[in-house]
Amino acid sequence: KIPCDGTVIDGSSSVDESMLTGESVPAQKDEGDKVVGGTINVDGSLRVHVTALGQDTTLAQIIRLIETAQSSKAPVQEFADWISARFVPVVFSISVATYVLWAALLNSSALDHVKESWPYKDDGLNDWTLPLLFAISVLVIACPCAMGLATPTAIMVGTGVGAKFGILIKGGEALENANNISAVVFDKTGTLTMGKPTVESIHLLSDRSAEIFPSGDKSRPKRIQRQAVENILFAAACAEHGSEHSLAKGIMAKAAEYGIGEGLERPLEPVKDFTSESGKGVQCILKGHEIHLGNRRSLLSHEIQVTPGTFNAMENLERLGQTAIAVSIDGRSEAVIGLIDKAKDEAALTVNVLEHVLGVKVYMLTGDNYRTAGVVAQEIGIASVNVIADVMPEGKVQCVKRLQEEGEFVAMIGDGVNDSPALAQADVGIAIGAGTDVAIETAGVVLVNSKLTDVIVSIDLARTIYSRIKLNFIWALGYNSLAIPIAAGILYPVFEKALPPFMAAVAMVFSSVSVILSSLLLNRYKPPQYEKQYGRSLRQGRLGLESVEFTSSRLSSVKVPINCPKMLNIGECTCEPGACECEEFRCSESCNKIIRRNSLTTGYYPGCQMQWGGQCTCPPHLCRCSNPCKPNMDQM
Numbered sequence: 001k002i003p004c005d006g007t008v009i010d011g012s013s014s015v016d017e018s019m020l021t022g023e024s025v026p027a028q029k030d031e032g033d034k035v036v037g038g039t040i041n042v043d044g045s046l047r048v049h050v051t052a053l054g055q056d057t058t059l060a061q062i063i064r065l066i067e068t069a070q071s072s073k074a075p076v077q078e079f080a081d082w083i084s085a086r087f088v089p090v091v092f093s094i095s096v097a098t099y100v101l102w103a104a105l106l107n108s109s110a111l112d113h114v115k116e117s118w119p120y121k122d123d124g125l126n127d128w129t130l131p132l133l134f135a136i137s138v139l140v141i142a143c144p145c146a147m148g149l150a151t152p153t154a155i156m157v158g159t160g161v162g163a164k165f166g167i168l169i170k171g172g173e174a175l176e177n178a179n180n181i182s183a184v185v186f187d188k189t190g191t192l193t194m195g196k197p198t199v200e201s202i203h204l205l206s207d208r209s210a211e212i213f214p215s216g217d218k219s220r221p222k223r224i225q226r227q228a229v230e231n232i233l234f235a236a237a238c239a240e241h242g243s244e245h246s247l248a249k250g251i252m253a254k255a256a257e258y259g260i261g262e263g264l265e266r267p268l269e270p271v272k273d274f275t276s277e278s279g280k281g282v283q284c285i286l287k288g289h290e291i292h293l294g295n296r297r298s299l300l301s302h303e304i305q306v307t308p309g310t311f312n313a314m315e316n317l318e319r320l321g322q323t324a325i326a327v328s329i330d331g332r333s334e335a336v337i338g339l340i341d342k343a344k345d346e347a348a349l350t351v352n353v354l355e356h357v358l359g360v361k362v363y364m365l366t367g368d369n370y371r372t373a374g375v376v377a378q379e380i381g382i383a384s385v386n387v388i389a390d391v392m393p394e395g396k397v398q399c400v401k402r403l404q405e406e407g408e409f410v411a412m413i414g415d416g417v418n419d420s421p422a423l424a425q426a427d428v429g430i431a432i433g434a435g436t437d438v439a440i441e442t443a444g445v446v447l448v449n450s451k452l453t454d455v456i457v458s459i460d461l462a463r464t465i466y467s468r469i470k471l472n473f474i475w476a477l478g479y480n481s482l483a484i485p486i487a488a489g490i491l492y493p494v495f496e497k498a499l500p501p502f503m504a505a506v507a508m509v510f511s512s513v514s515v516i517l518s519s520l521l522l523n524r525y526k527p528p529q530y531e532k533q534y535g536r537s538l539r540q541g542r543l544g545l546e547s548v549e550f551t552s553s554r555l556s557s558v559k560v561p562i563n564c565p566k567m568l569n570i571g572e573c574t575c576e577p578g579a580c581e582c583e584e585f586r587c588s589e590s591c592n593k594i595i596r597r598n599s600l601t602t603g604y605y606p607g608c609q610m611q612w613g614g615q616c617t618c619p620p621h622l623c624r625c626s627n628p629c630k631p632n633m634d635q636m
Contacts, residue, residue, distance in 0.1 A: 004037040005057045006048035013044025084144045091142040091484070095135045098488040102131035118496055130489075133498055137487035141504035142480060146511045150472030153519035158465035161525050166433070166449035167458045174444030177428045178462035180409045184354055184455070185388075185400060185422070187414035188366035188373060189246060191432060192351075192380060192452070193341040195415070197247050199254035200322050201338035203313040204228050204606035209235075209334045212289060228606050232327050232335040234260050238268050239284050239291045243276075247323065250339045279367045279392045281325070292328040295369070305332040309609045309617070316612035321375030323368055341376075348380040349530060349548050350452040355381075356560045357550050358459060361408070365399055365422070367391055396422040413455060430455060457527045460552055467554075468522055472515045479511045528552035 002015070014026035017039045026042050029035055035048055038059045054060065105111050106127035120130045151172070159169045169175050186192050210228040213235065237255035240248035252261065259265035271284035271291070280301065281294020292302060296314065299306060304326075313336040314324035322338035354360045363386045366373045370389040377387045388399050396412075400422050403410045412419070412426035423429030423443050431443035433450045447454040485491075487499050531549040551557045604611045608618050 002035050002037055002039050002041055002046075002048070004050050005052035006035055006037075006050045008033050008035060008046050009049045010047035011045045013046050014042040015046075016040040016042055081148075084148050087142070087144040087147070091139065091144075094142075094484060094488065095138040098138050099131045099135035102134055102489060103128060106130065114493070118492075120498065130498065133500070134487065134489040134492075136501050137499050137504040138484055140501045141483045141487040141499070141508050143476070143483075143508045143511045145508075146476035146479060146515045147473065149512060149515045149519075150476050151469050153516055154465055154469045154472060154522065157519045157522045158461065158468070158525075161522055162458070162461055165454070165457060165461075165527055166447065166451075167454055167461065168446040168448060169458070169462070170444050170446070174428060175462050175465060177409070178411070178445060178459055179466035181360055181411045181428060181459055181462075183361040183363060183403055183408035184411045184413060185363045185365050185403070185426070186351075187396075187412075187419050187422075188364055188368060188376060189341060190415045191413055192347045192364065193343050193376065195246050195341065197250040197323060197339035197341040199250055199337060200340040201317055201320075202229055202232060203317070203336045203338070203611045204232070204604075205307040205309055205313065205334055205336065207606040208332075209329060210606070212329060213287065225604070225606055228335075230258050230260065230266075232337070233258055234266065234268075235286060235289075235291050235329060236293055236325075236327055236337065237261065238271055238286050239274070239282055239293055241268050241271075243282070246341070247325065247339055251325075251337065290328075290330050292331075293325055294328075295325065299326055299328070299333065303331075304328045307333045307607075309607070309612070309614065310336065312609065312614060313612040315371065318369050318371030319375070321372055321379070323372050343376055343379050344452055346452045349532065350455055352381050352560045353456050353528075353530075353548060353550050354459075357555065357558050358456070360459070362386060363388060363403070365391055365396055365412075397425045400425045411459075430458065453530070460528055460554065461525065464525055464554060465522060468519060472518055475518065476511065476515060483507055483511070526553055 008029055008031050010031060012028070012030045015029045015035060016026045017036065029046060034051075035046065036059065037052070037057045052058070106115060120126075125133065155172050155175060158175065162169050169178070189195055189197075204225065207224050207228055209231045210224045213231045233251070233255040236251045237260055240251050243249075255261055256264060260268070262268060269287055271286050274282065274284040276282045277294075277298065279297075281292065281298035283290065283292040283294075283302070285291070292298070292304060294302070296311070298304075299310075310326060310333045314326065317324040317336060317338035320338070320340075322340045325337045325339065326333050327335045327337060351362050355362050362382055364373060364377055364382050365388045368389060370387065373387050373389040374384055377384060391399060396419065400410055400412055404425075404427070410426045411428040411430055412422045413430045413432070414420075414423055415432035423431060428445060429443035430445045430447065433446055433448040445458055447458070483504075487504050489498060492498055529551045531551075533547045533549075548560045549557055550560055605618050608616055610616050
């Protein structure tokens with residue numbers, strides 16, 4: 001076994017993580033990968049840098065969470081405690097009333113005509129001891145224990161089952177809230193998407209950047225376009241060097257492909273006066289030049305001189321689902337970089353099952369612009385009216401509050417520090433296990449395996465556990481409602497048999513045992529199963545998910561279609577009349593005219609608006625664009 005948490009610094013091996021994730025197939029671990037104490041090294045040798053010991057390890061934290069969850073009370077338990085607190089005096093009163101009533105009846109002339117046939121005197125009882133027998137039986141058979149056990153036993157077993165499937169539920173309150181969820185709000189980046197944006201396009205707004213930062217490589221002349229692209233990437237990489245933001249990592253990776261980076265052909269230069277604005281961008285001084293990377297809000301707030309075509313280029317990239325970042329040098333925009341963060345494979349499945357099977361409204365919350373967010377929403381099946389874009393980190397809390405004010409019971413799902421306030425505000429905060437420690441600490445439910453489909457499992461499990469709690473309550477209340485009258489002798493005139501106290505005690509124990517056994521049956525819970533169908537009829541011929549057949553222990557098999565072609569192909573709507581929800585999607589004719597080209601692979605002259613779907617703007621005598629642009633020159 002691996003003794004503690006750490007990071008692999010040397011070696012390669014397969015590690016059995018089934019005790020943590022539930023996955024039977026060992027995970028491959030190489031240099032830089034994290035390992036968890038308690039997992040089993042299967043077939044190789046690993047040298048691990050220890051990052052956590054003892055109570056700080058992942059396994060110890062999971063154990064603490066489970067212990068806390070199993071010992072905490074759900075709000076429904078407070079109702080059970082309220083009943084139990086009043087149950088004993090009520091039962092005692094019933095017992096006294098039983099004795100008084102039977103003693104009064106047996107010692108009066110009201111029953112003289114029938115009591116002579118009753119066999120209680122043959123059993124050694126008289127008109128005073130038979131009522132006492134009934135009263136004692138009432139006290140013995142009444143069972144507040146069954147009601148007291150109904151909730152905690154189900155929570156204890158249910159949270160243990162959740163942990164087995166990689167779902168940590170932090171207590172009874174989170175469990176009960178998860179059962180009541182009516183709306184789910186997903187953070188986009190890193191939750192619905194891979195969280196690893198890659199540079200897809202670079203639109204050059206001019207050729208000025210080609211001369212700003214000499215590369216020092218004089219061995220061979222470079223085309224002005226390539227030199228401009230390299231300089232833009234060089235400036236962006238220097239500005240973002242050291243940042244942990246996913247967009248920064250995407251820019252650094254693309255720069256490395258051009259030989260720009262530490263230990264590469266063109267090393268990075270140190271910057272001065274670096275500042276970062278959350279949700280907007282960064283700025284710094286590089287070799288005497290002021291560098292600024294940011295979105296529209298940042299361009300406007302810093303009064304950057306916007307080169308003609310800047311916003312058109314950004315809109316073009318956003319319509320293609322890319323996040324557009326403007327790169328400005330010395331107060332003037334020089335290029336727009338487009339990064340794309342692809343949706344996770346299970347995102348469409350999760351969203352559509354939540355909406356169409358579990359009846360939960362799905363929203364997407366993001367700081368990205370509406371166009372980019374809308375493309376991702378179309379891809380996975382979220383209605384555009386449920387996309388909340390251009391939200392600053394502090395605005396996410398307000399969005400959750402607004403849904404709550406509209407009467408929704410909200411679950412927020414995120415993975416970053418900026419999601420933590422919204423996770424805390426939501427009725428249920430669900431954190432992705434691969435997210436930040438702050439988000440995990442704030443959330444009420446943690447998905448250890450970082451699988452989006454575990455959102456479905458967590459809601460389905462919470463509903464299953466809560467249904468079992470209600471069943472336990474029904475049984476406990478039904479038992480007492482039936483047993484107490486029998487013990488009080490209500491059937492004695494019919495069957496002429498009194499329930500002796502020892503039999504009442506056996507019945508009382510049986511009621512408690514039956515509630516415990518009912519809760520233990522939760523161990524037989526099986527997560528929902530999905531039969532996925534892939535095809536190429538959607539997404540413009542690209543292979544993708546088209547339908548899902550959903551089966552669970554609570555619901556019969558349900559087949560869920562993944563969107564209609566209009567949502568994914570920007571084509572004709574094929575929804576059934578009266579059931580169409582496509583009118584809000586951006587599927588107008590203008591979208592069909594988008595020129596889907598990647599500026600990194602085309603030969604447009606820097607600044608030519610043909611890059612982003614416009615007309616060629618090069619002066620006729622200076623145009624050096626490649627073939628896709630030149631035919632338009634004849635029309636000028």
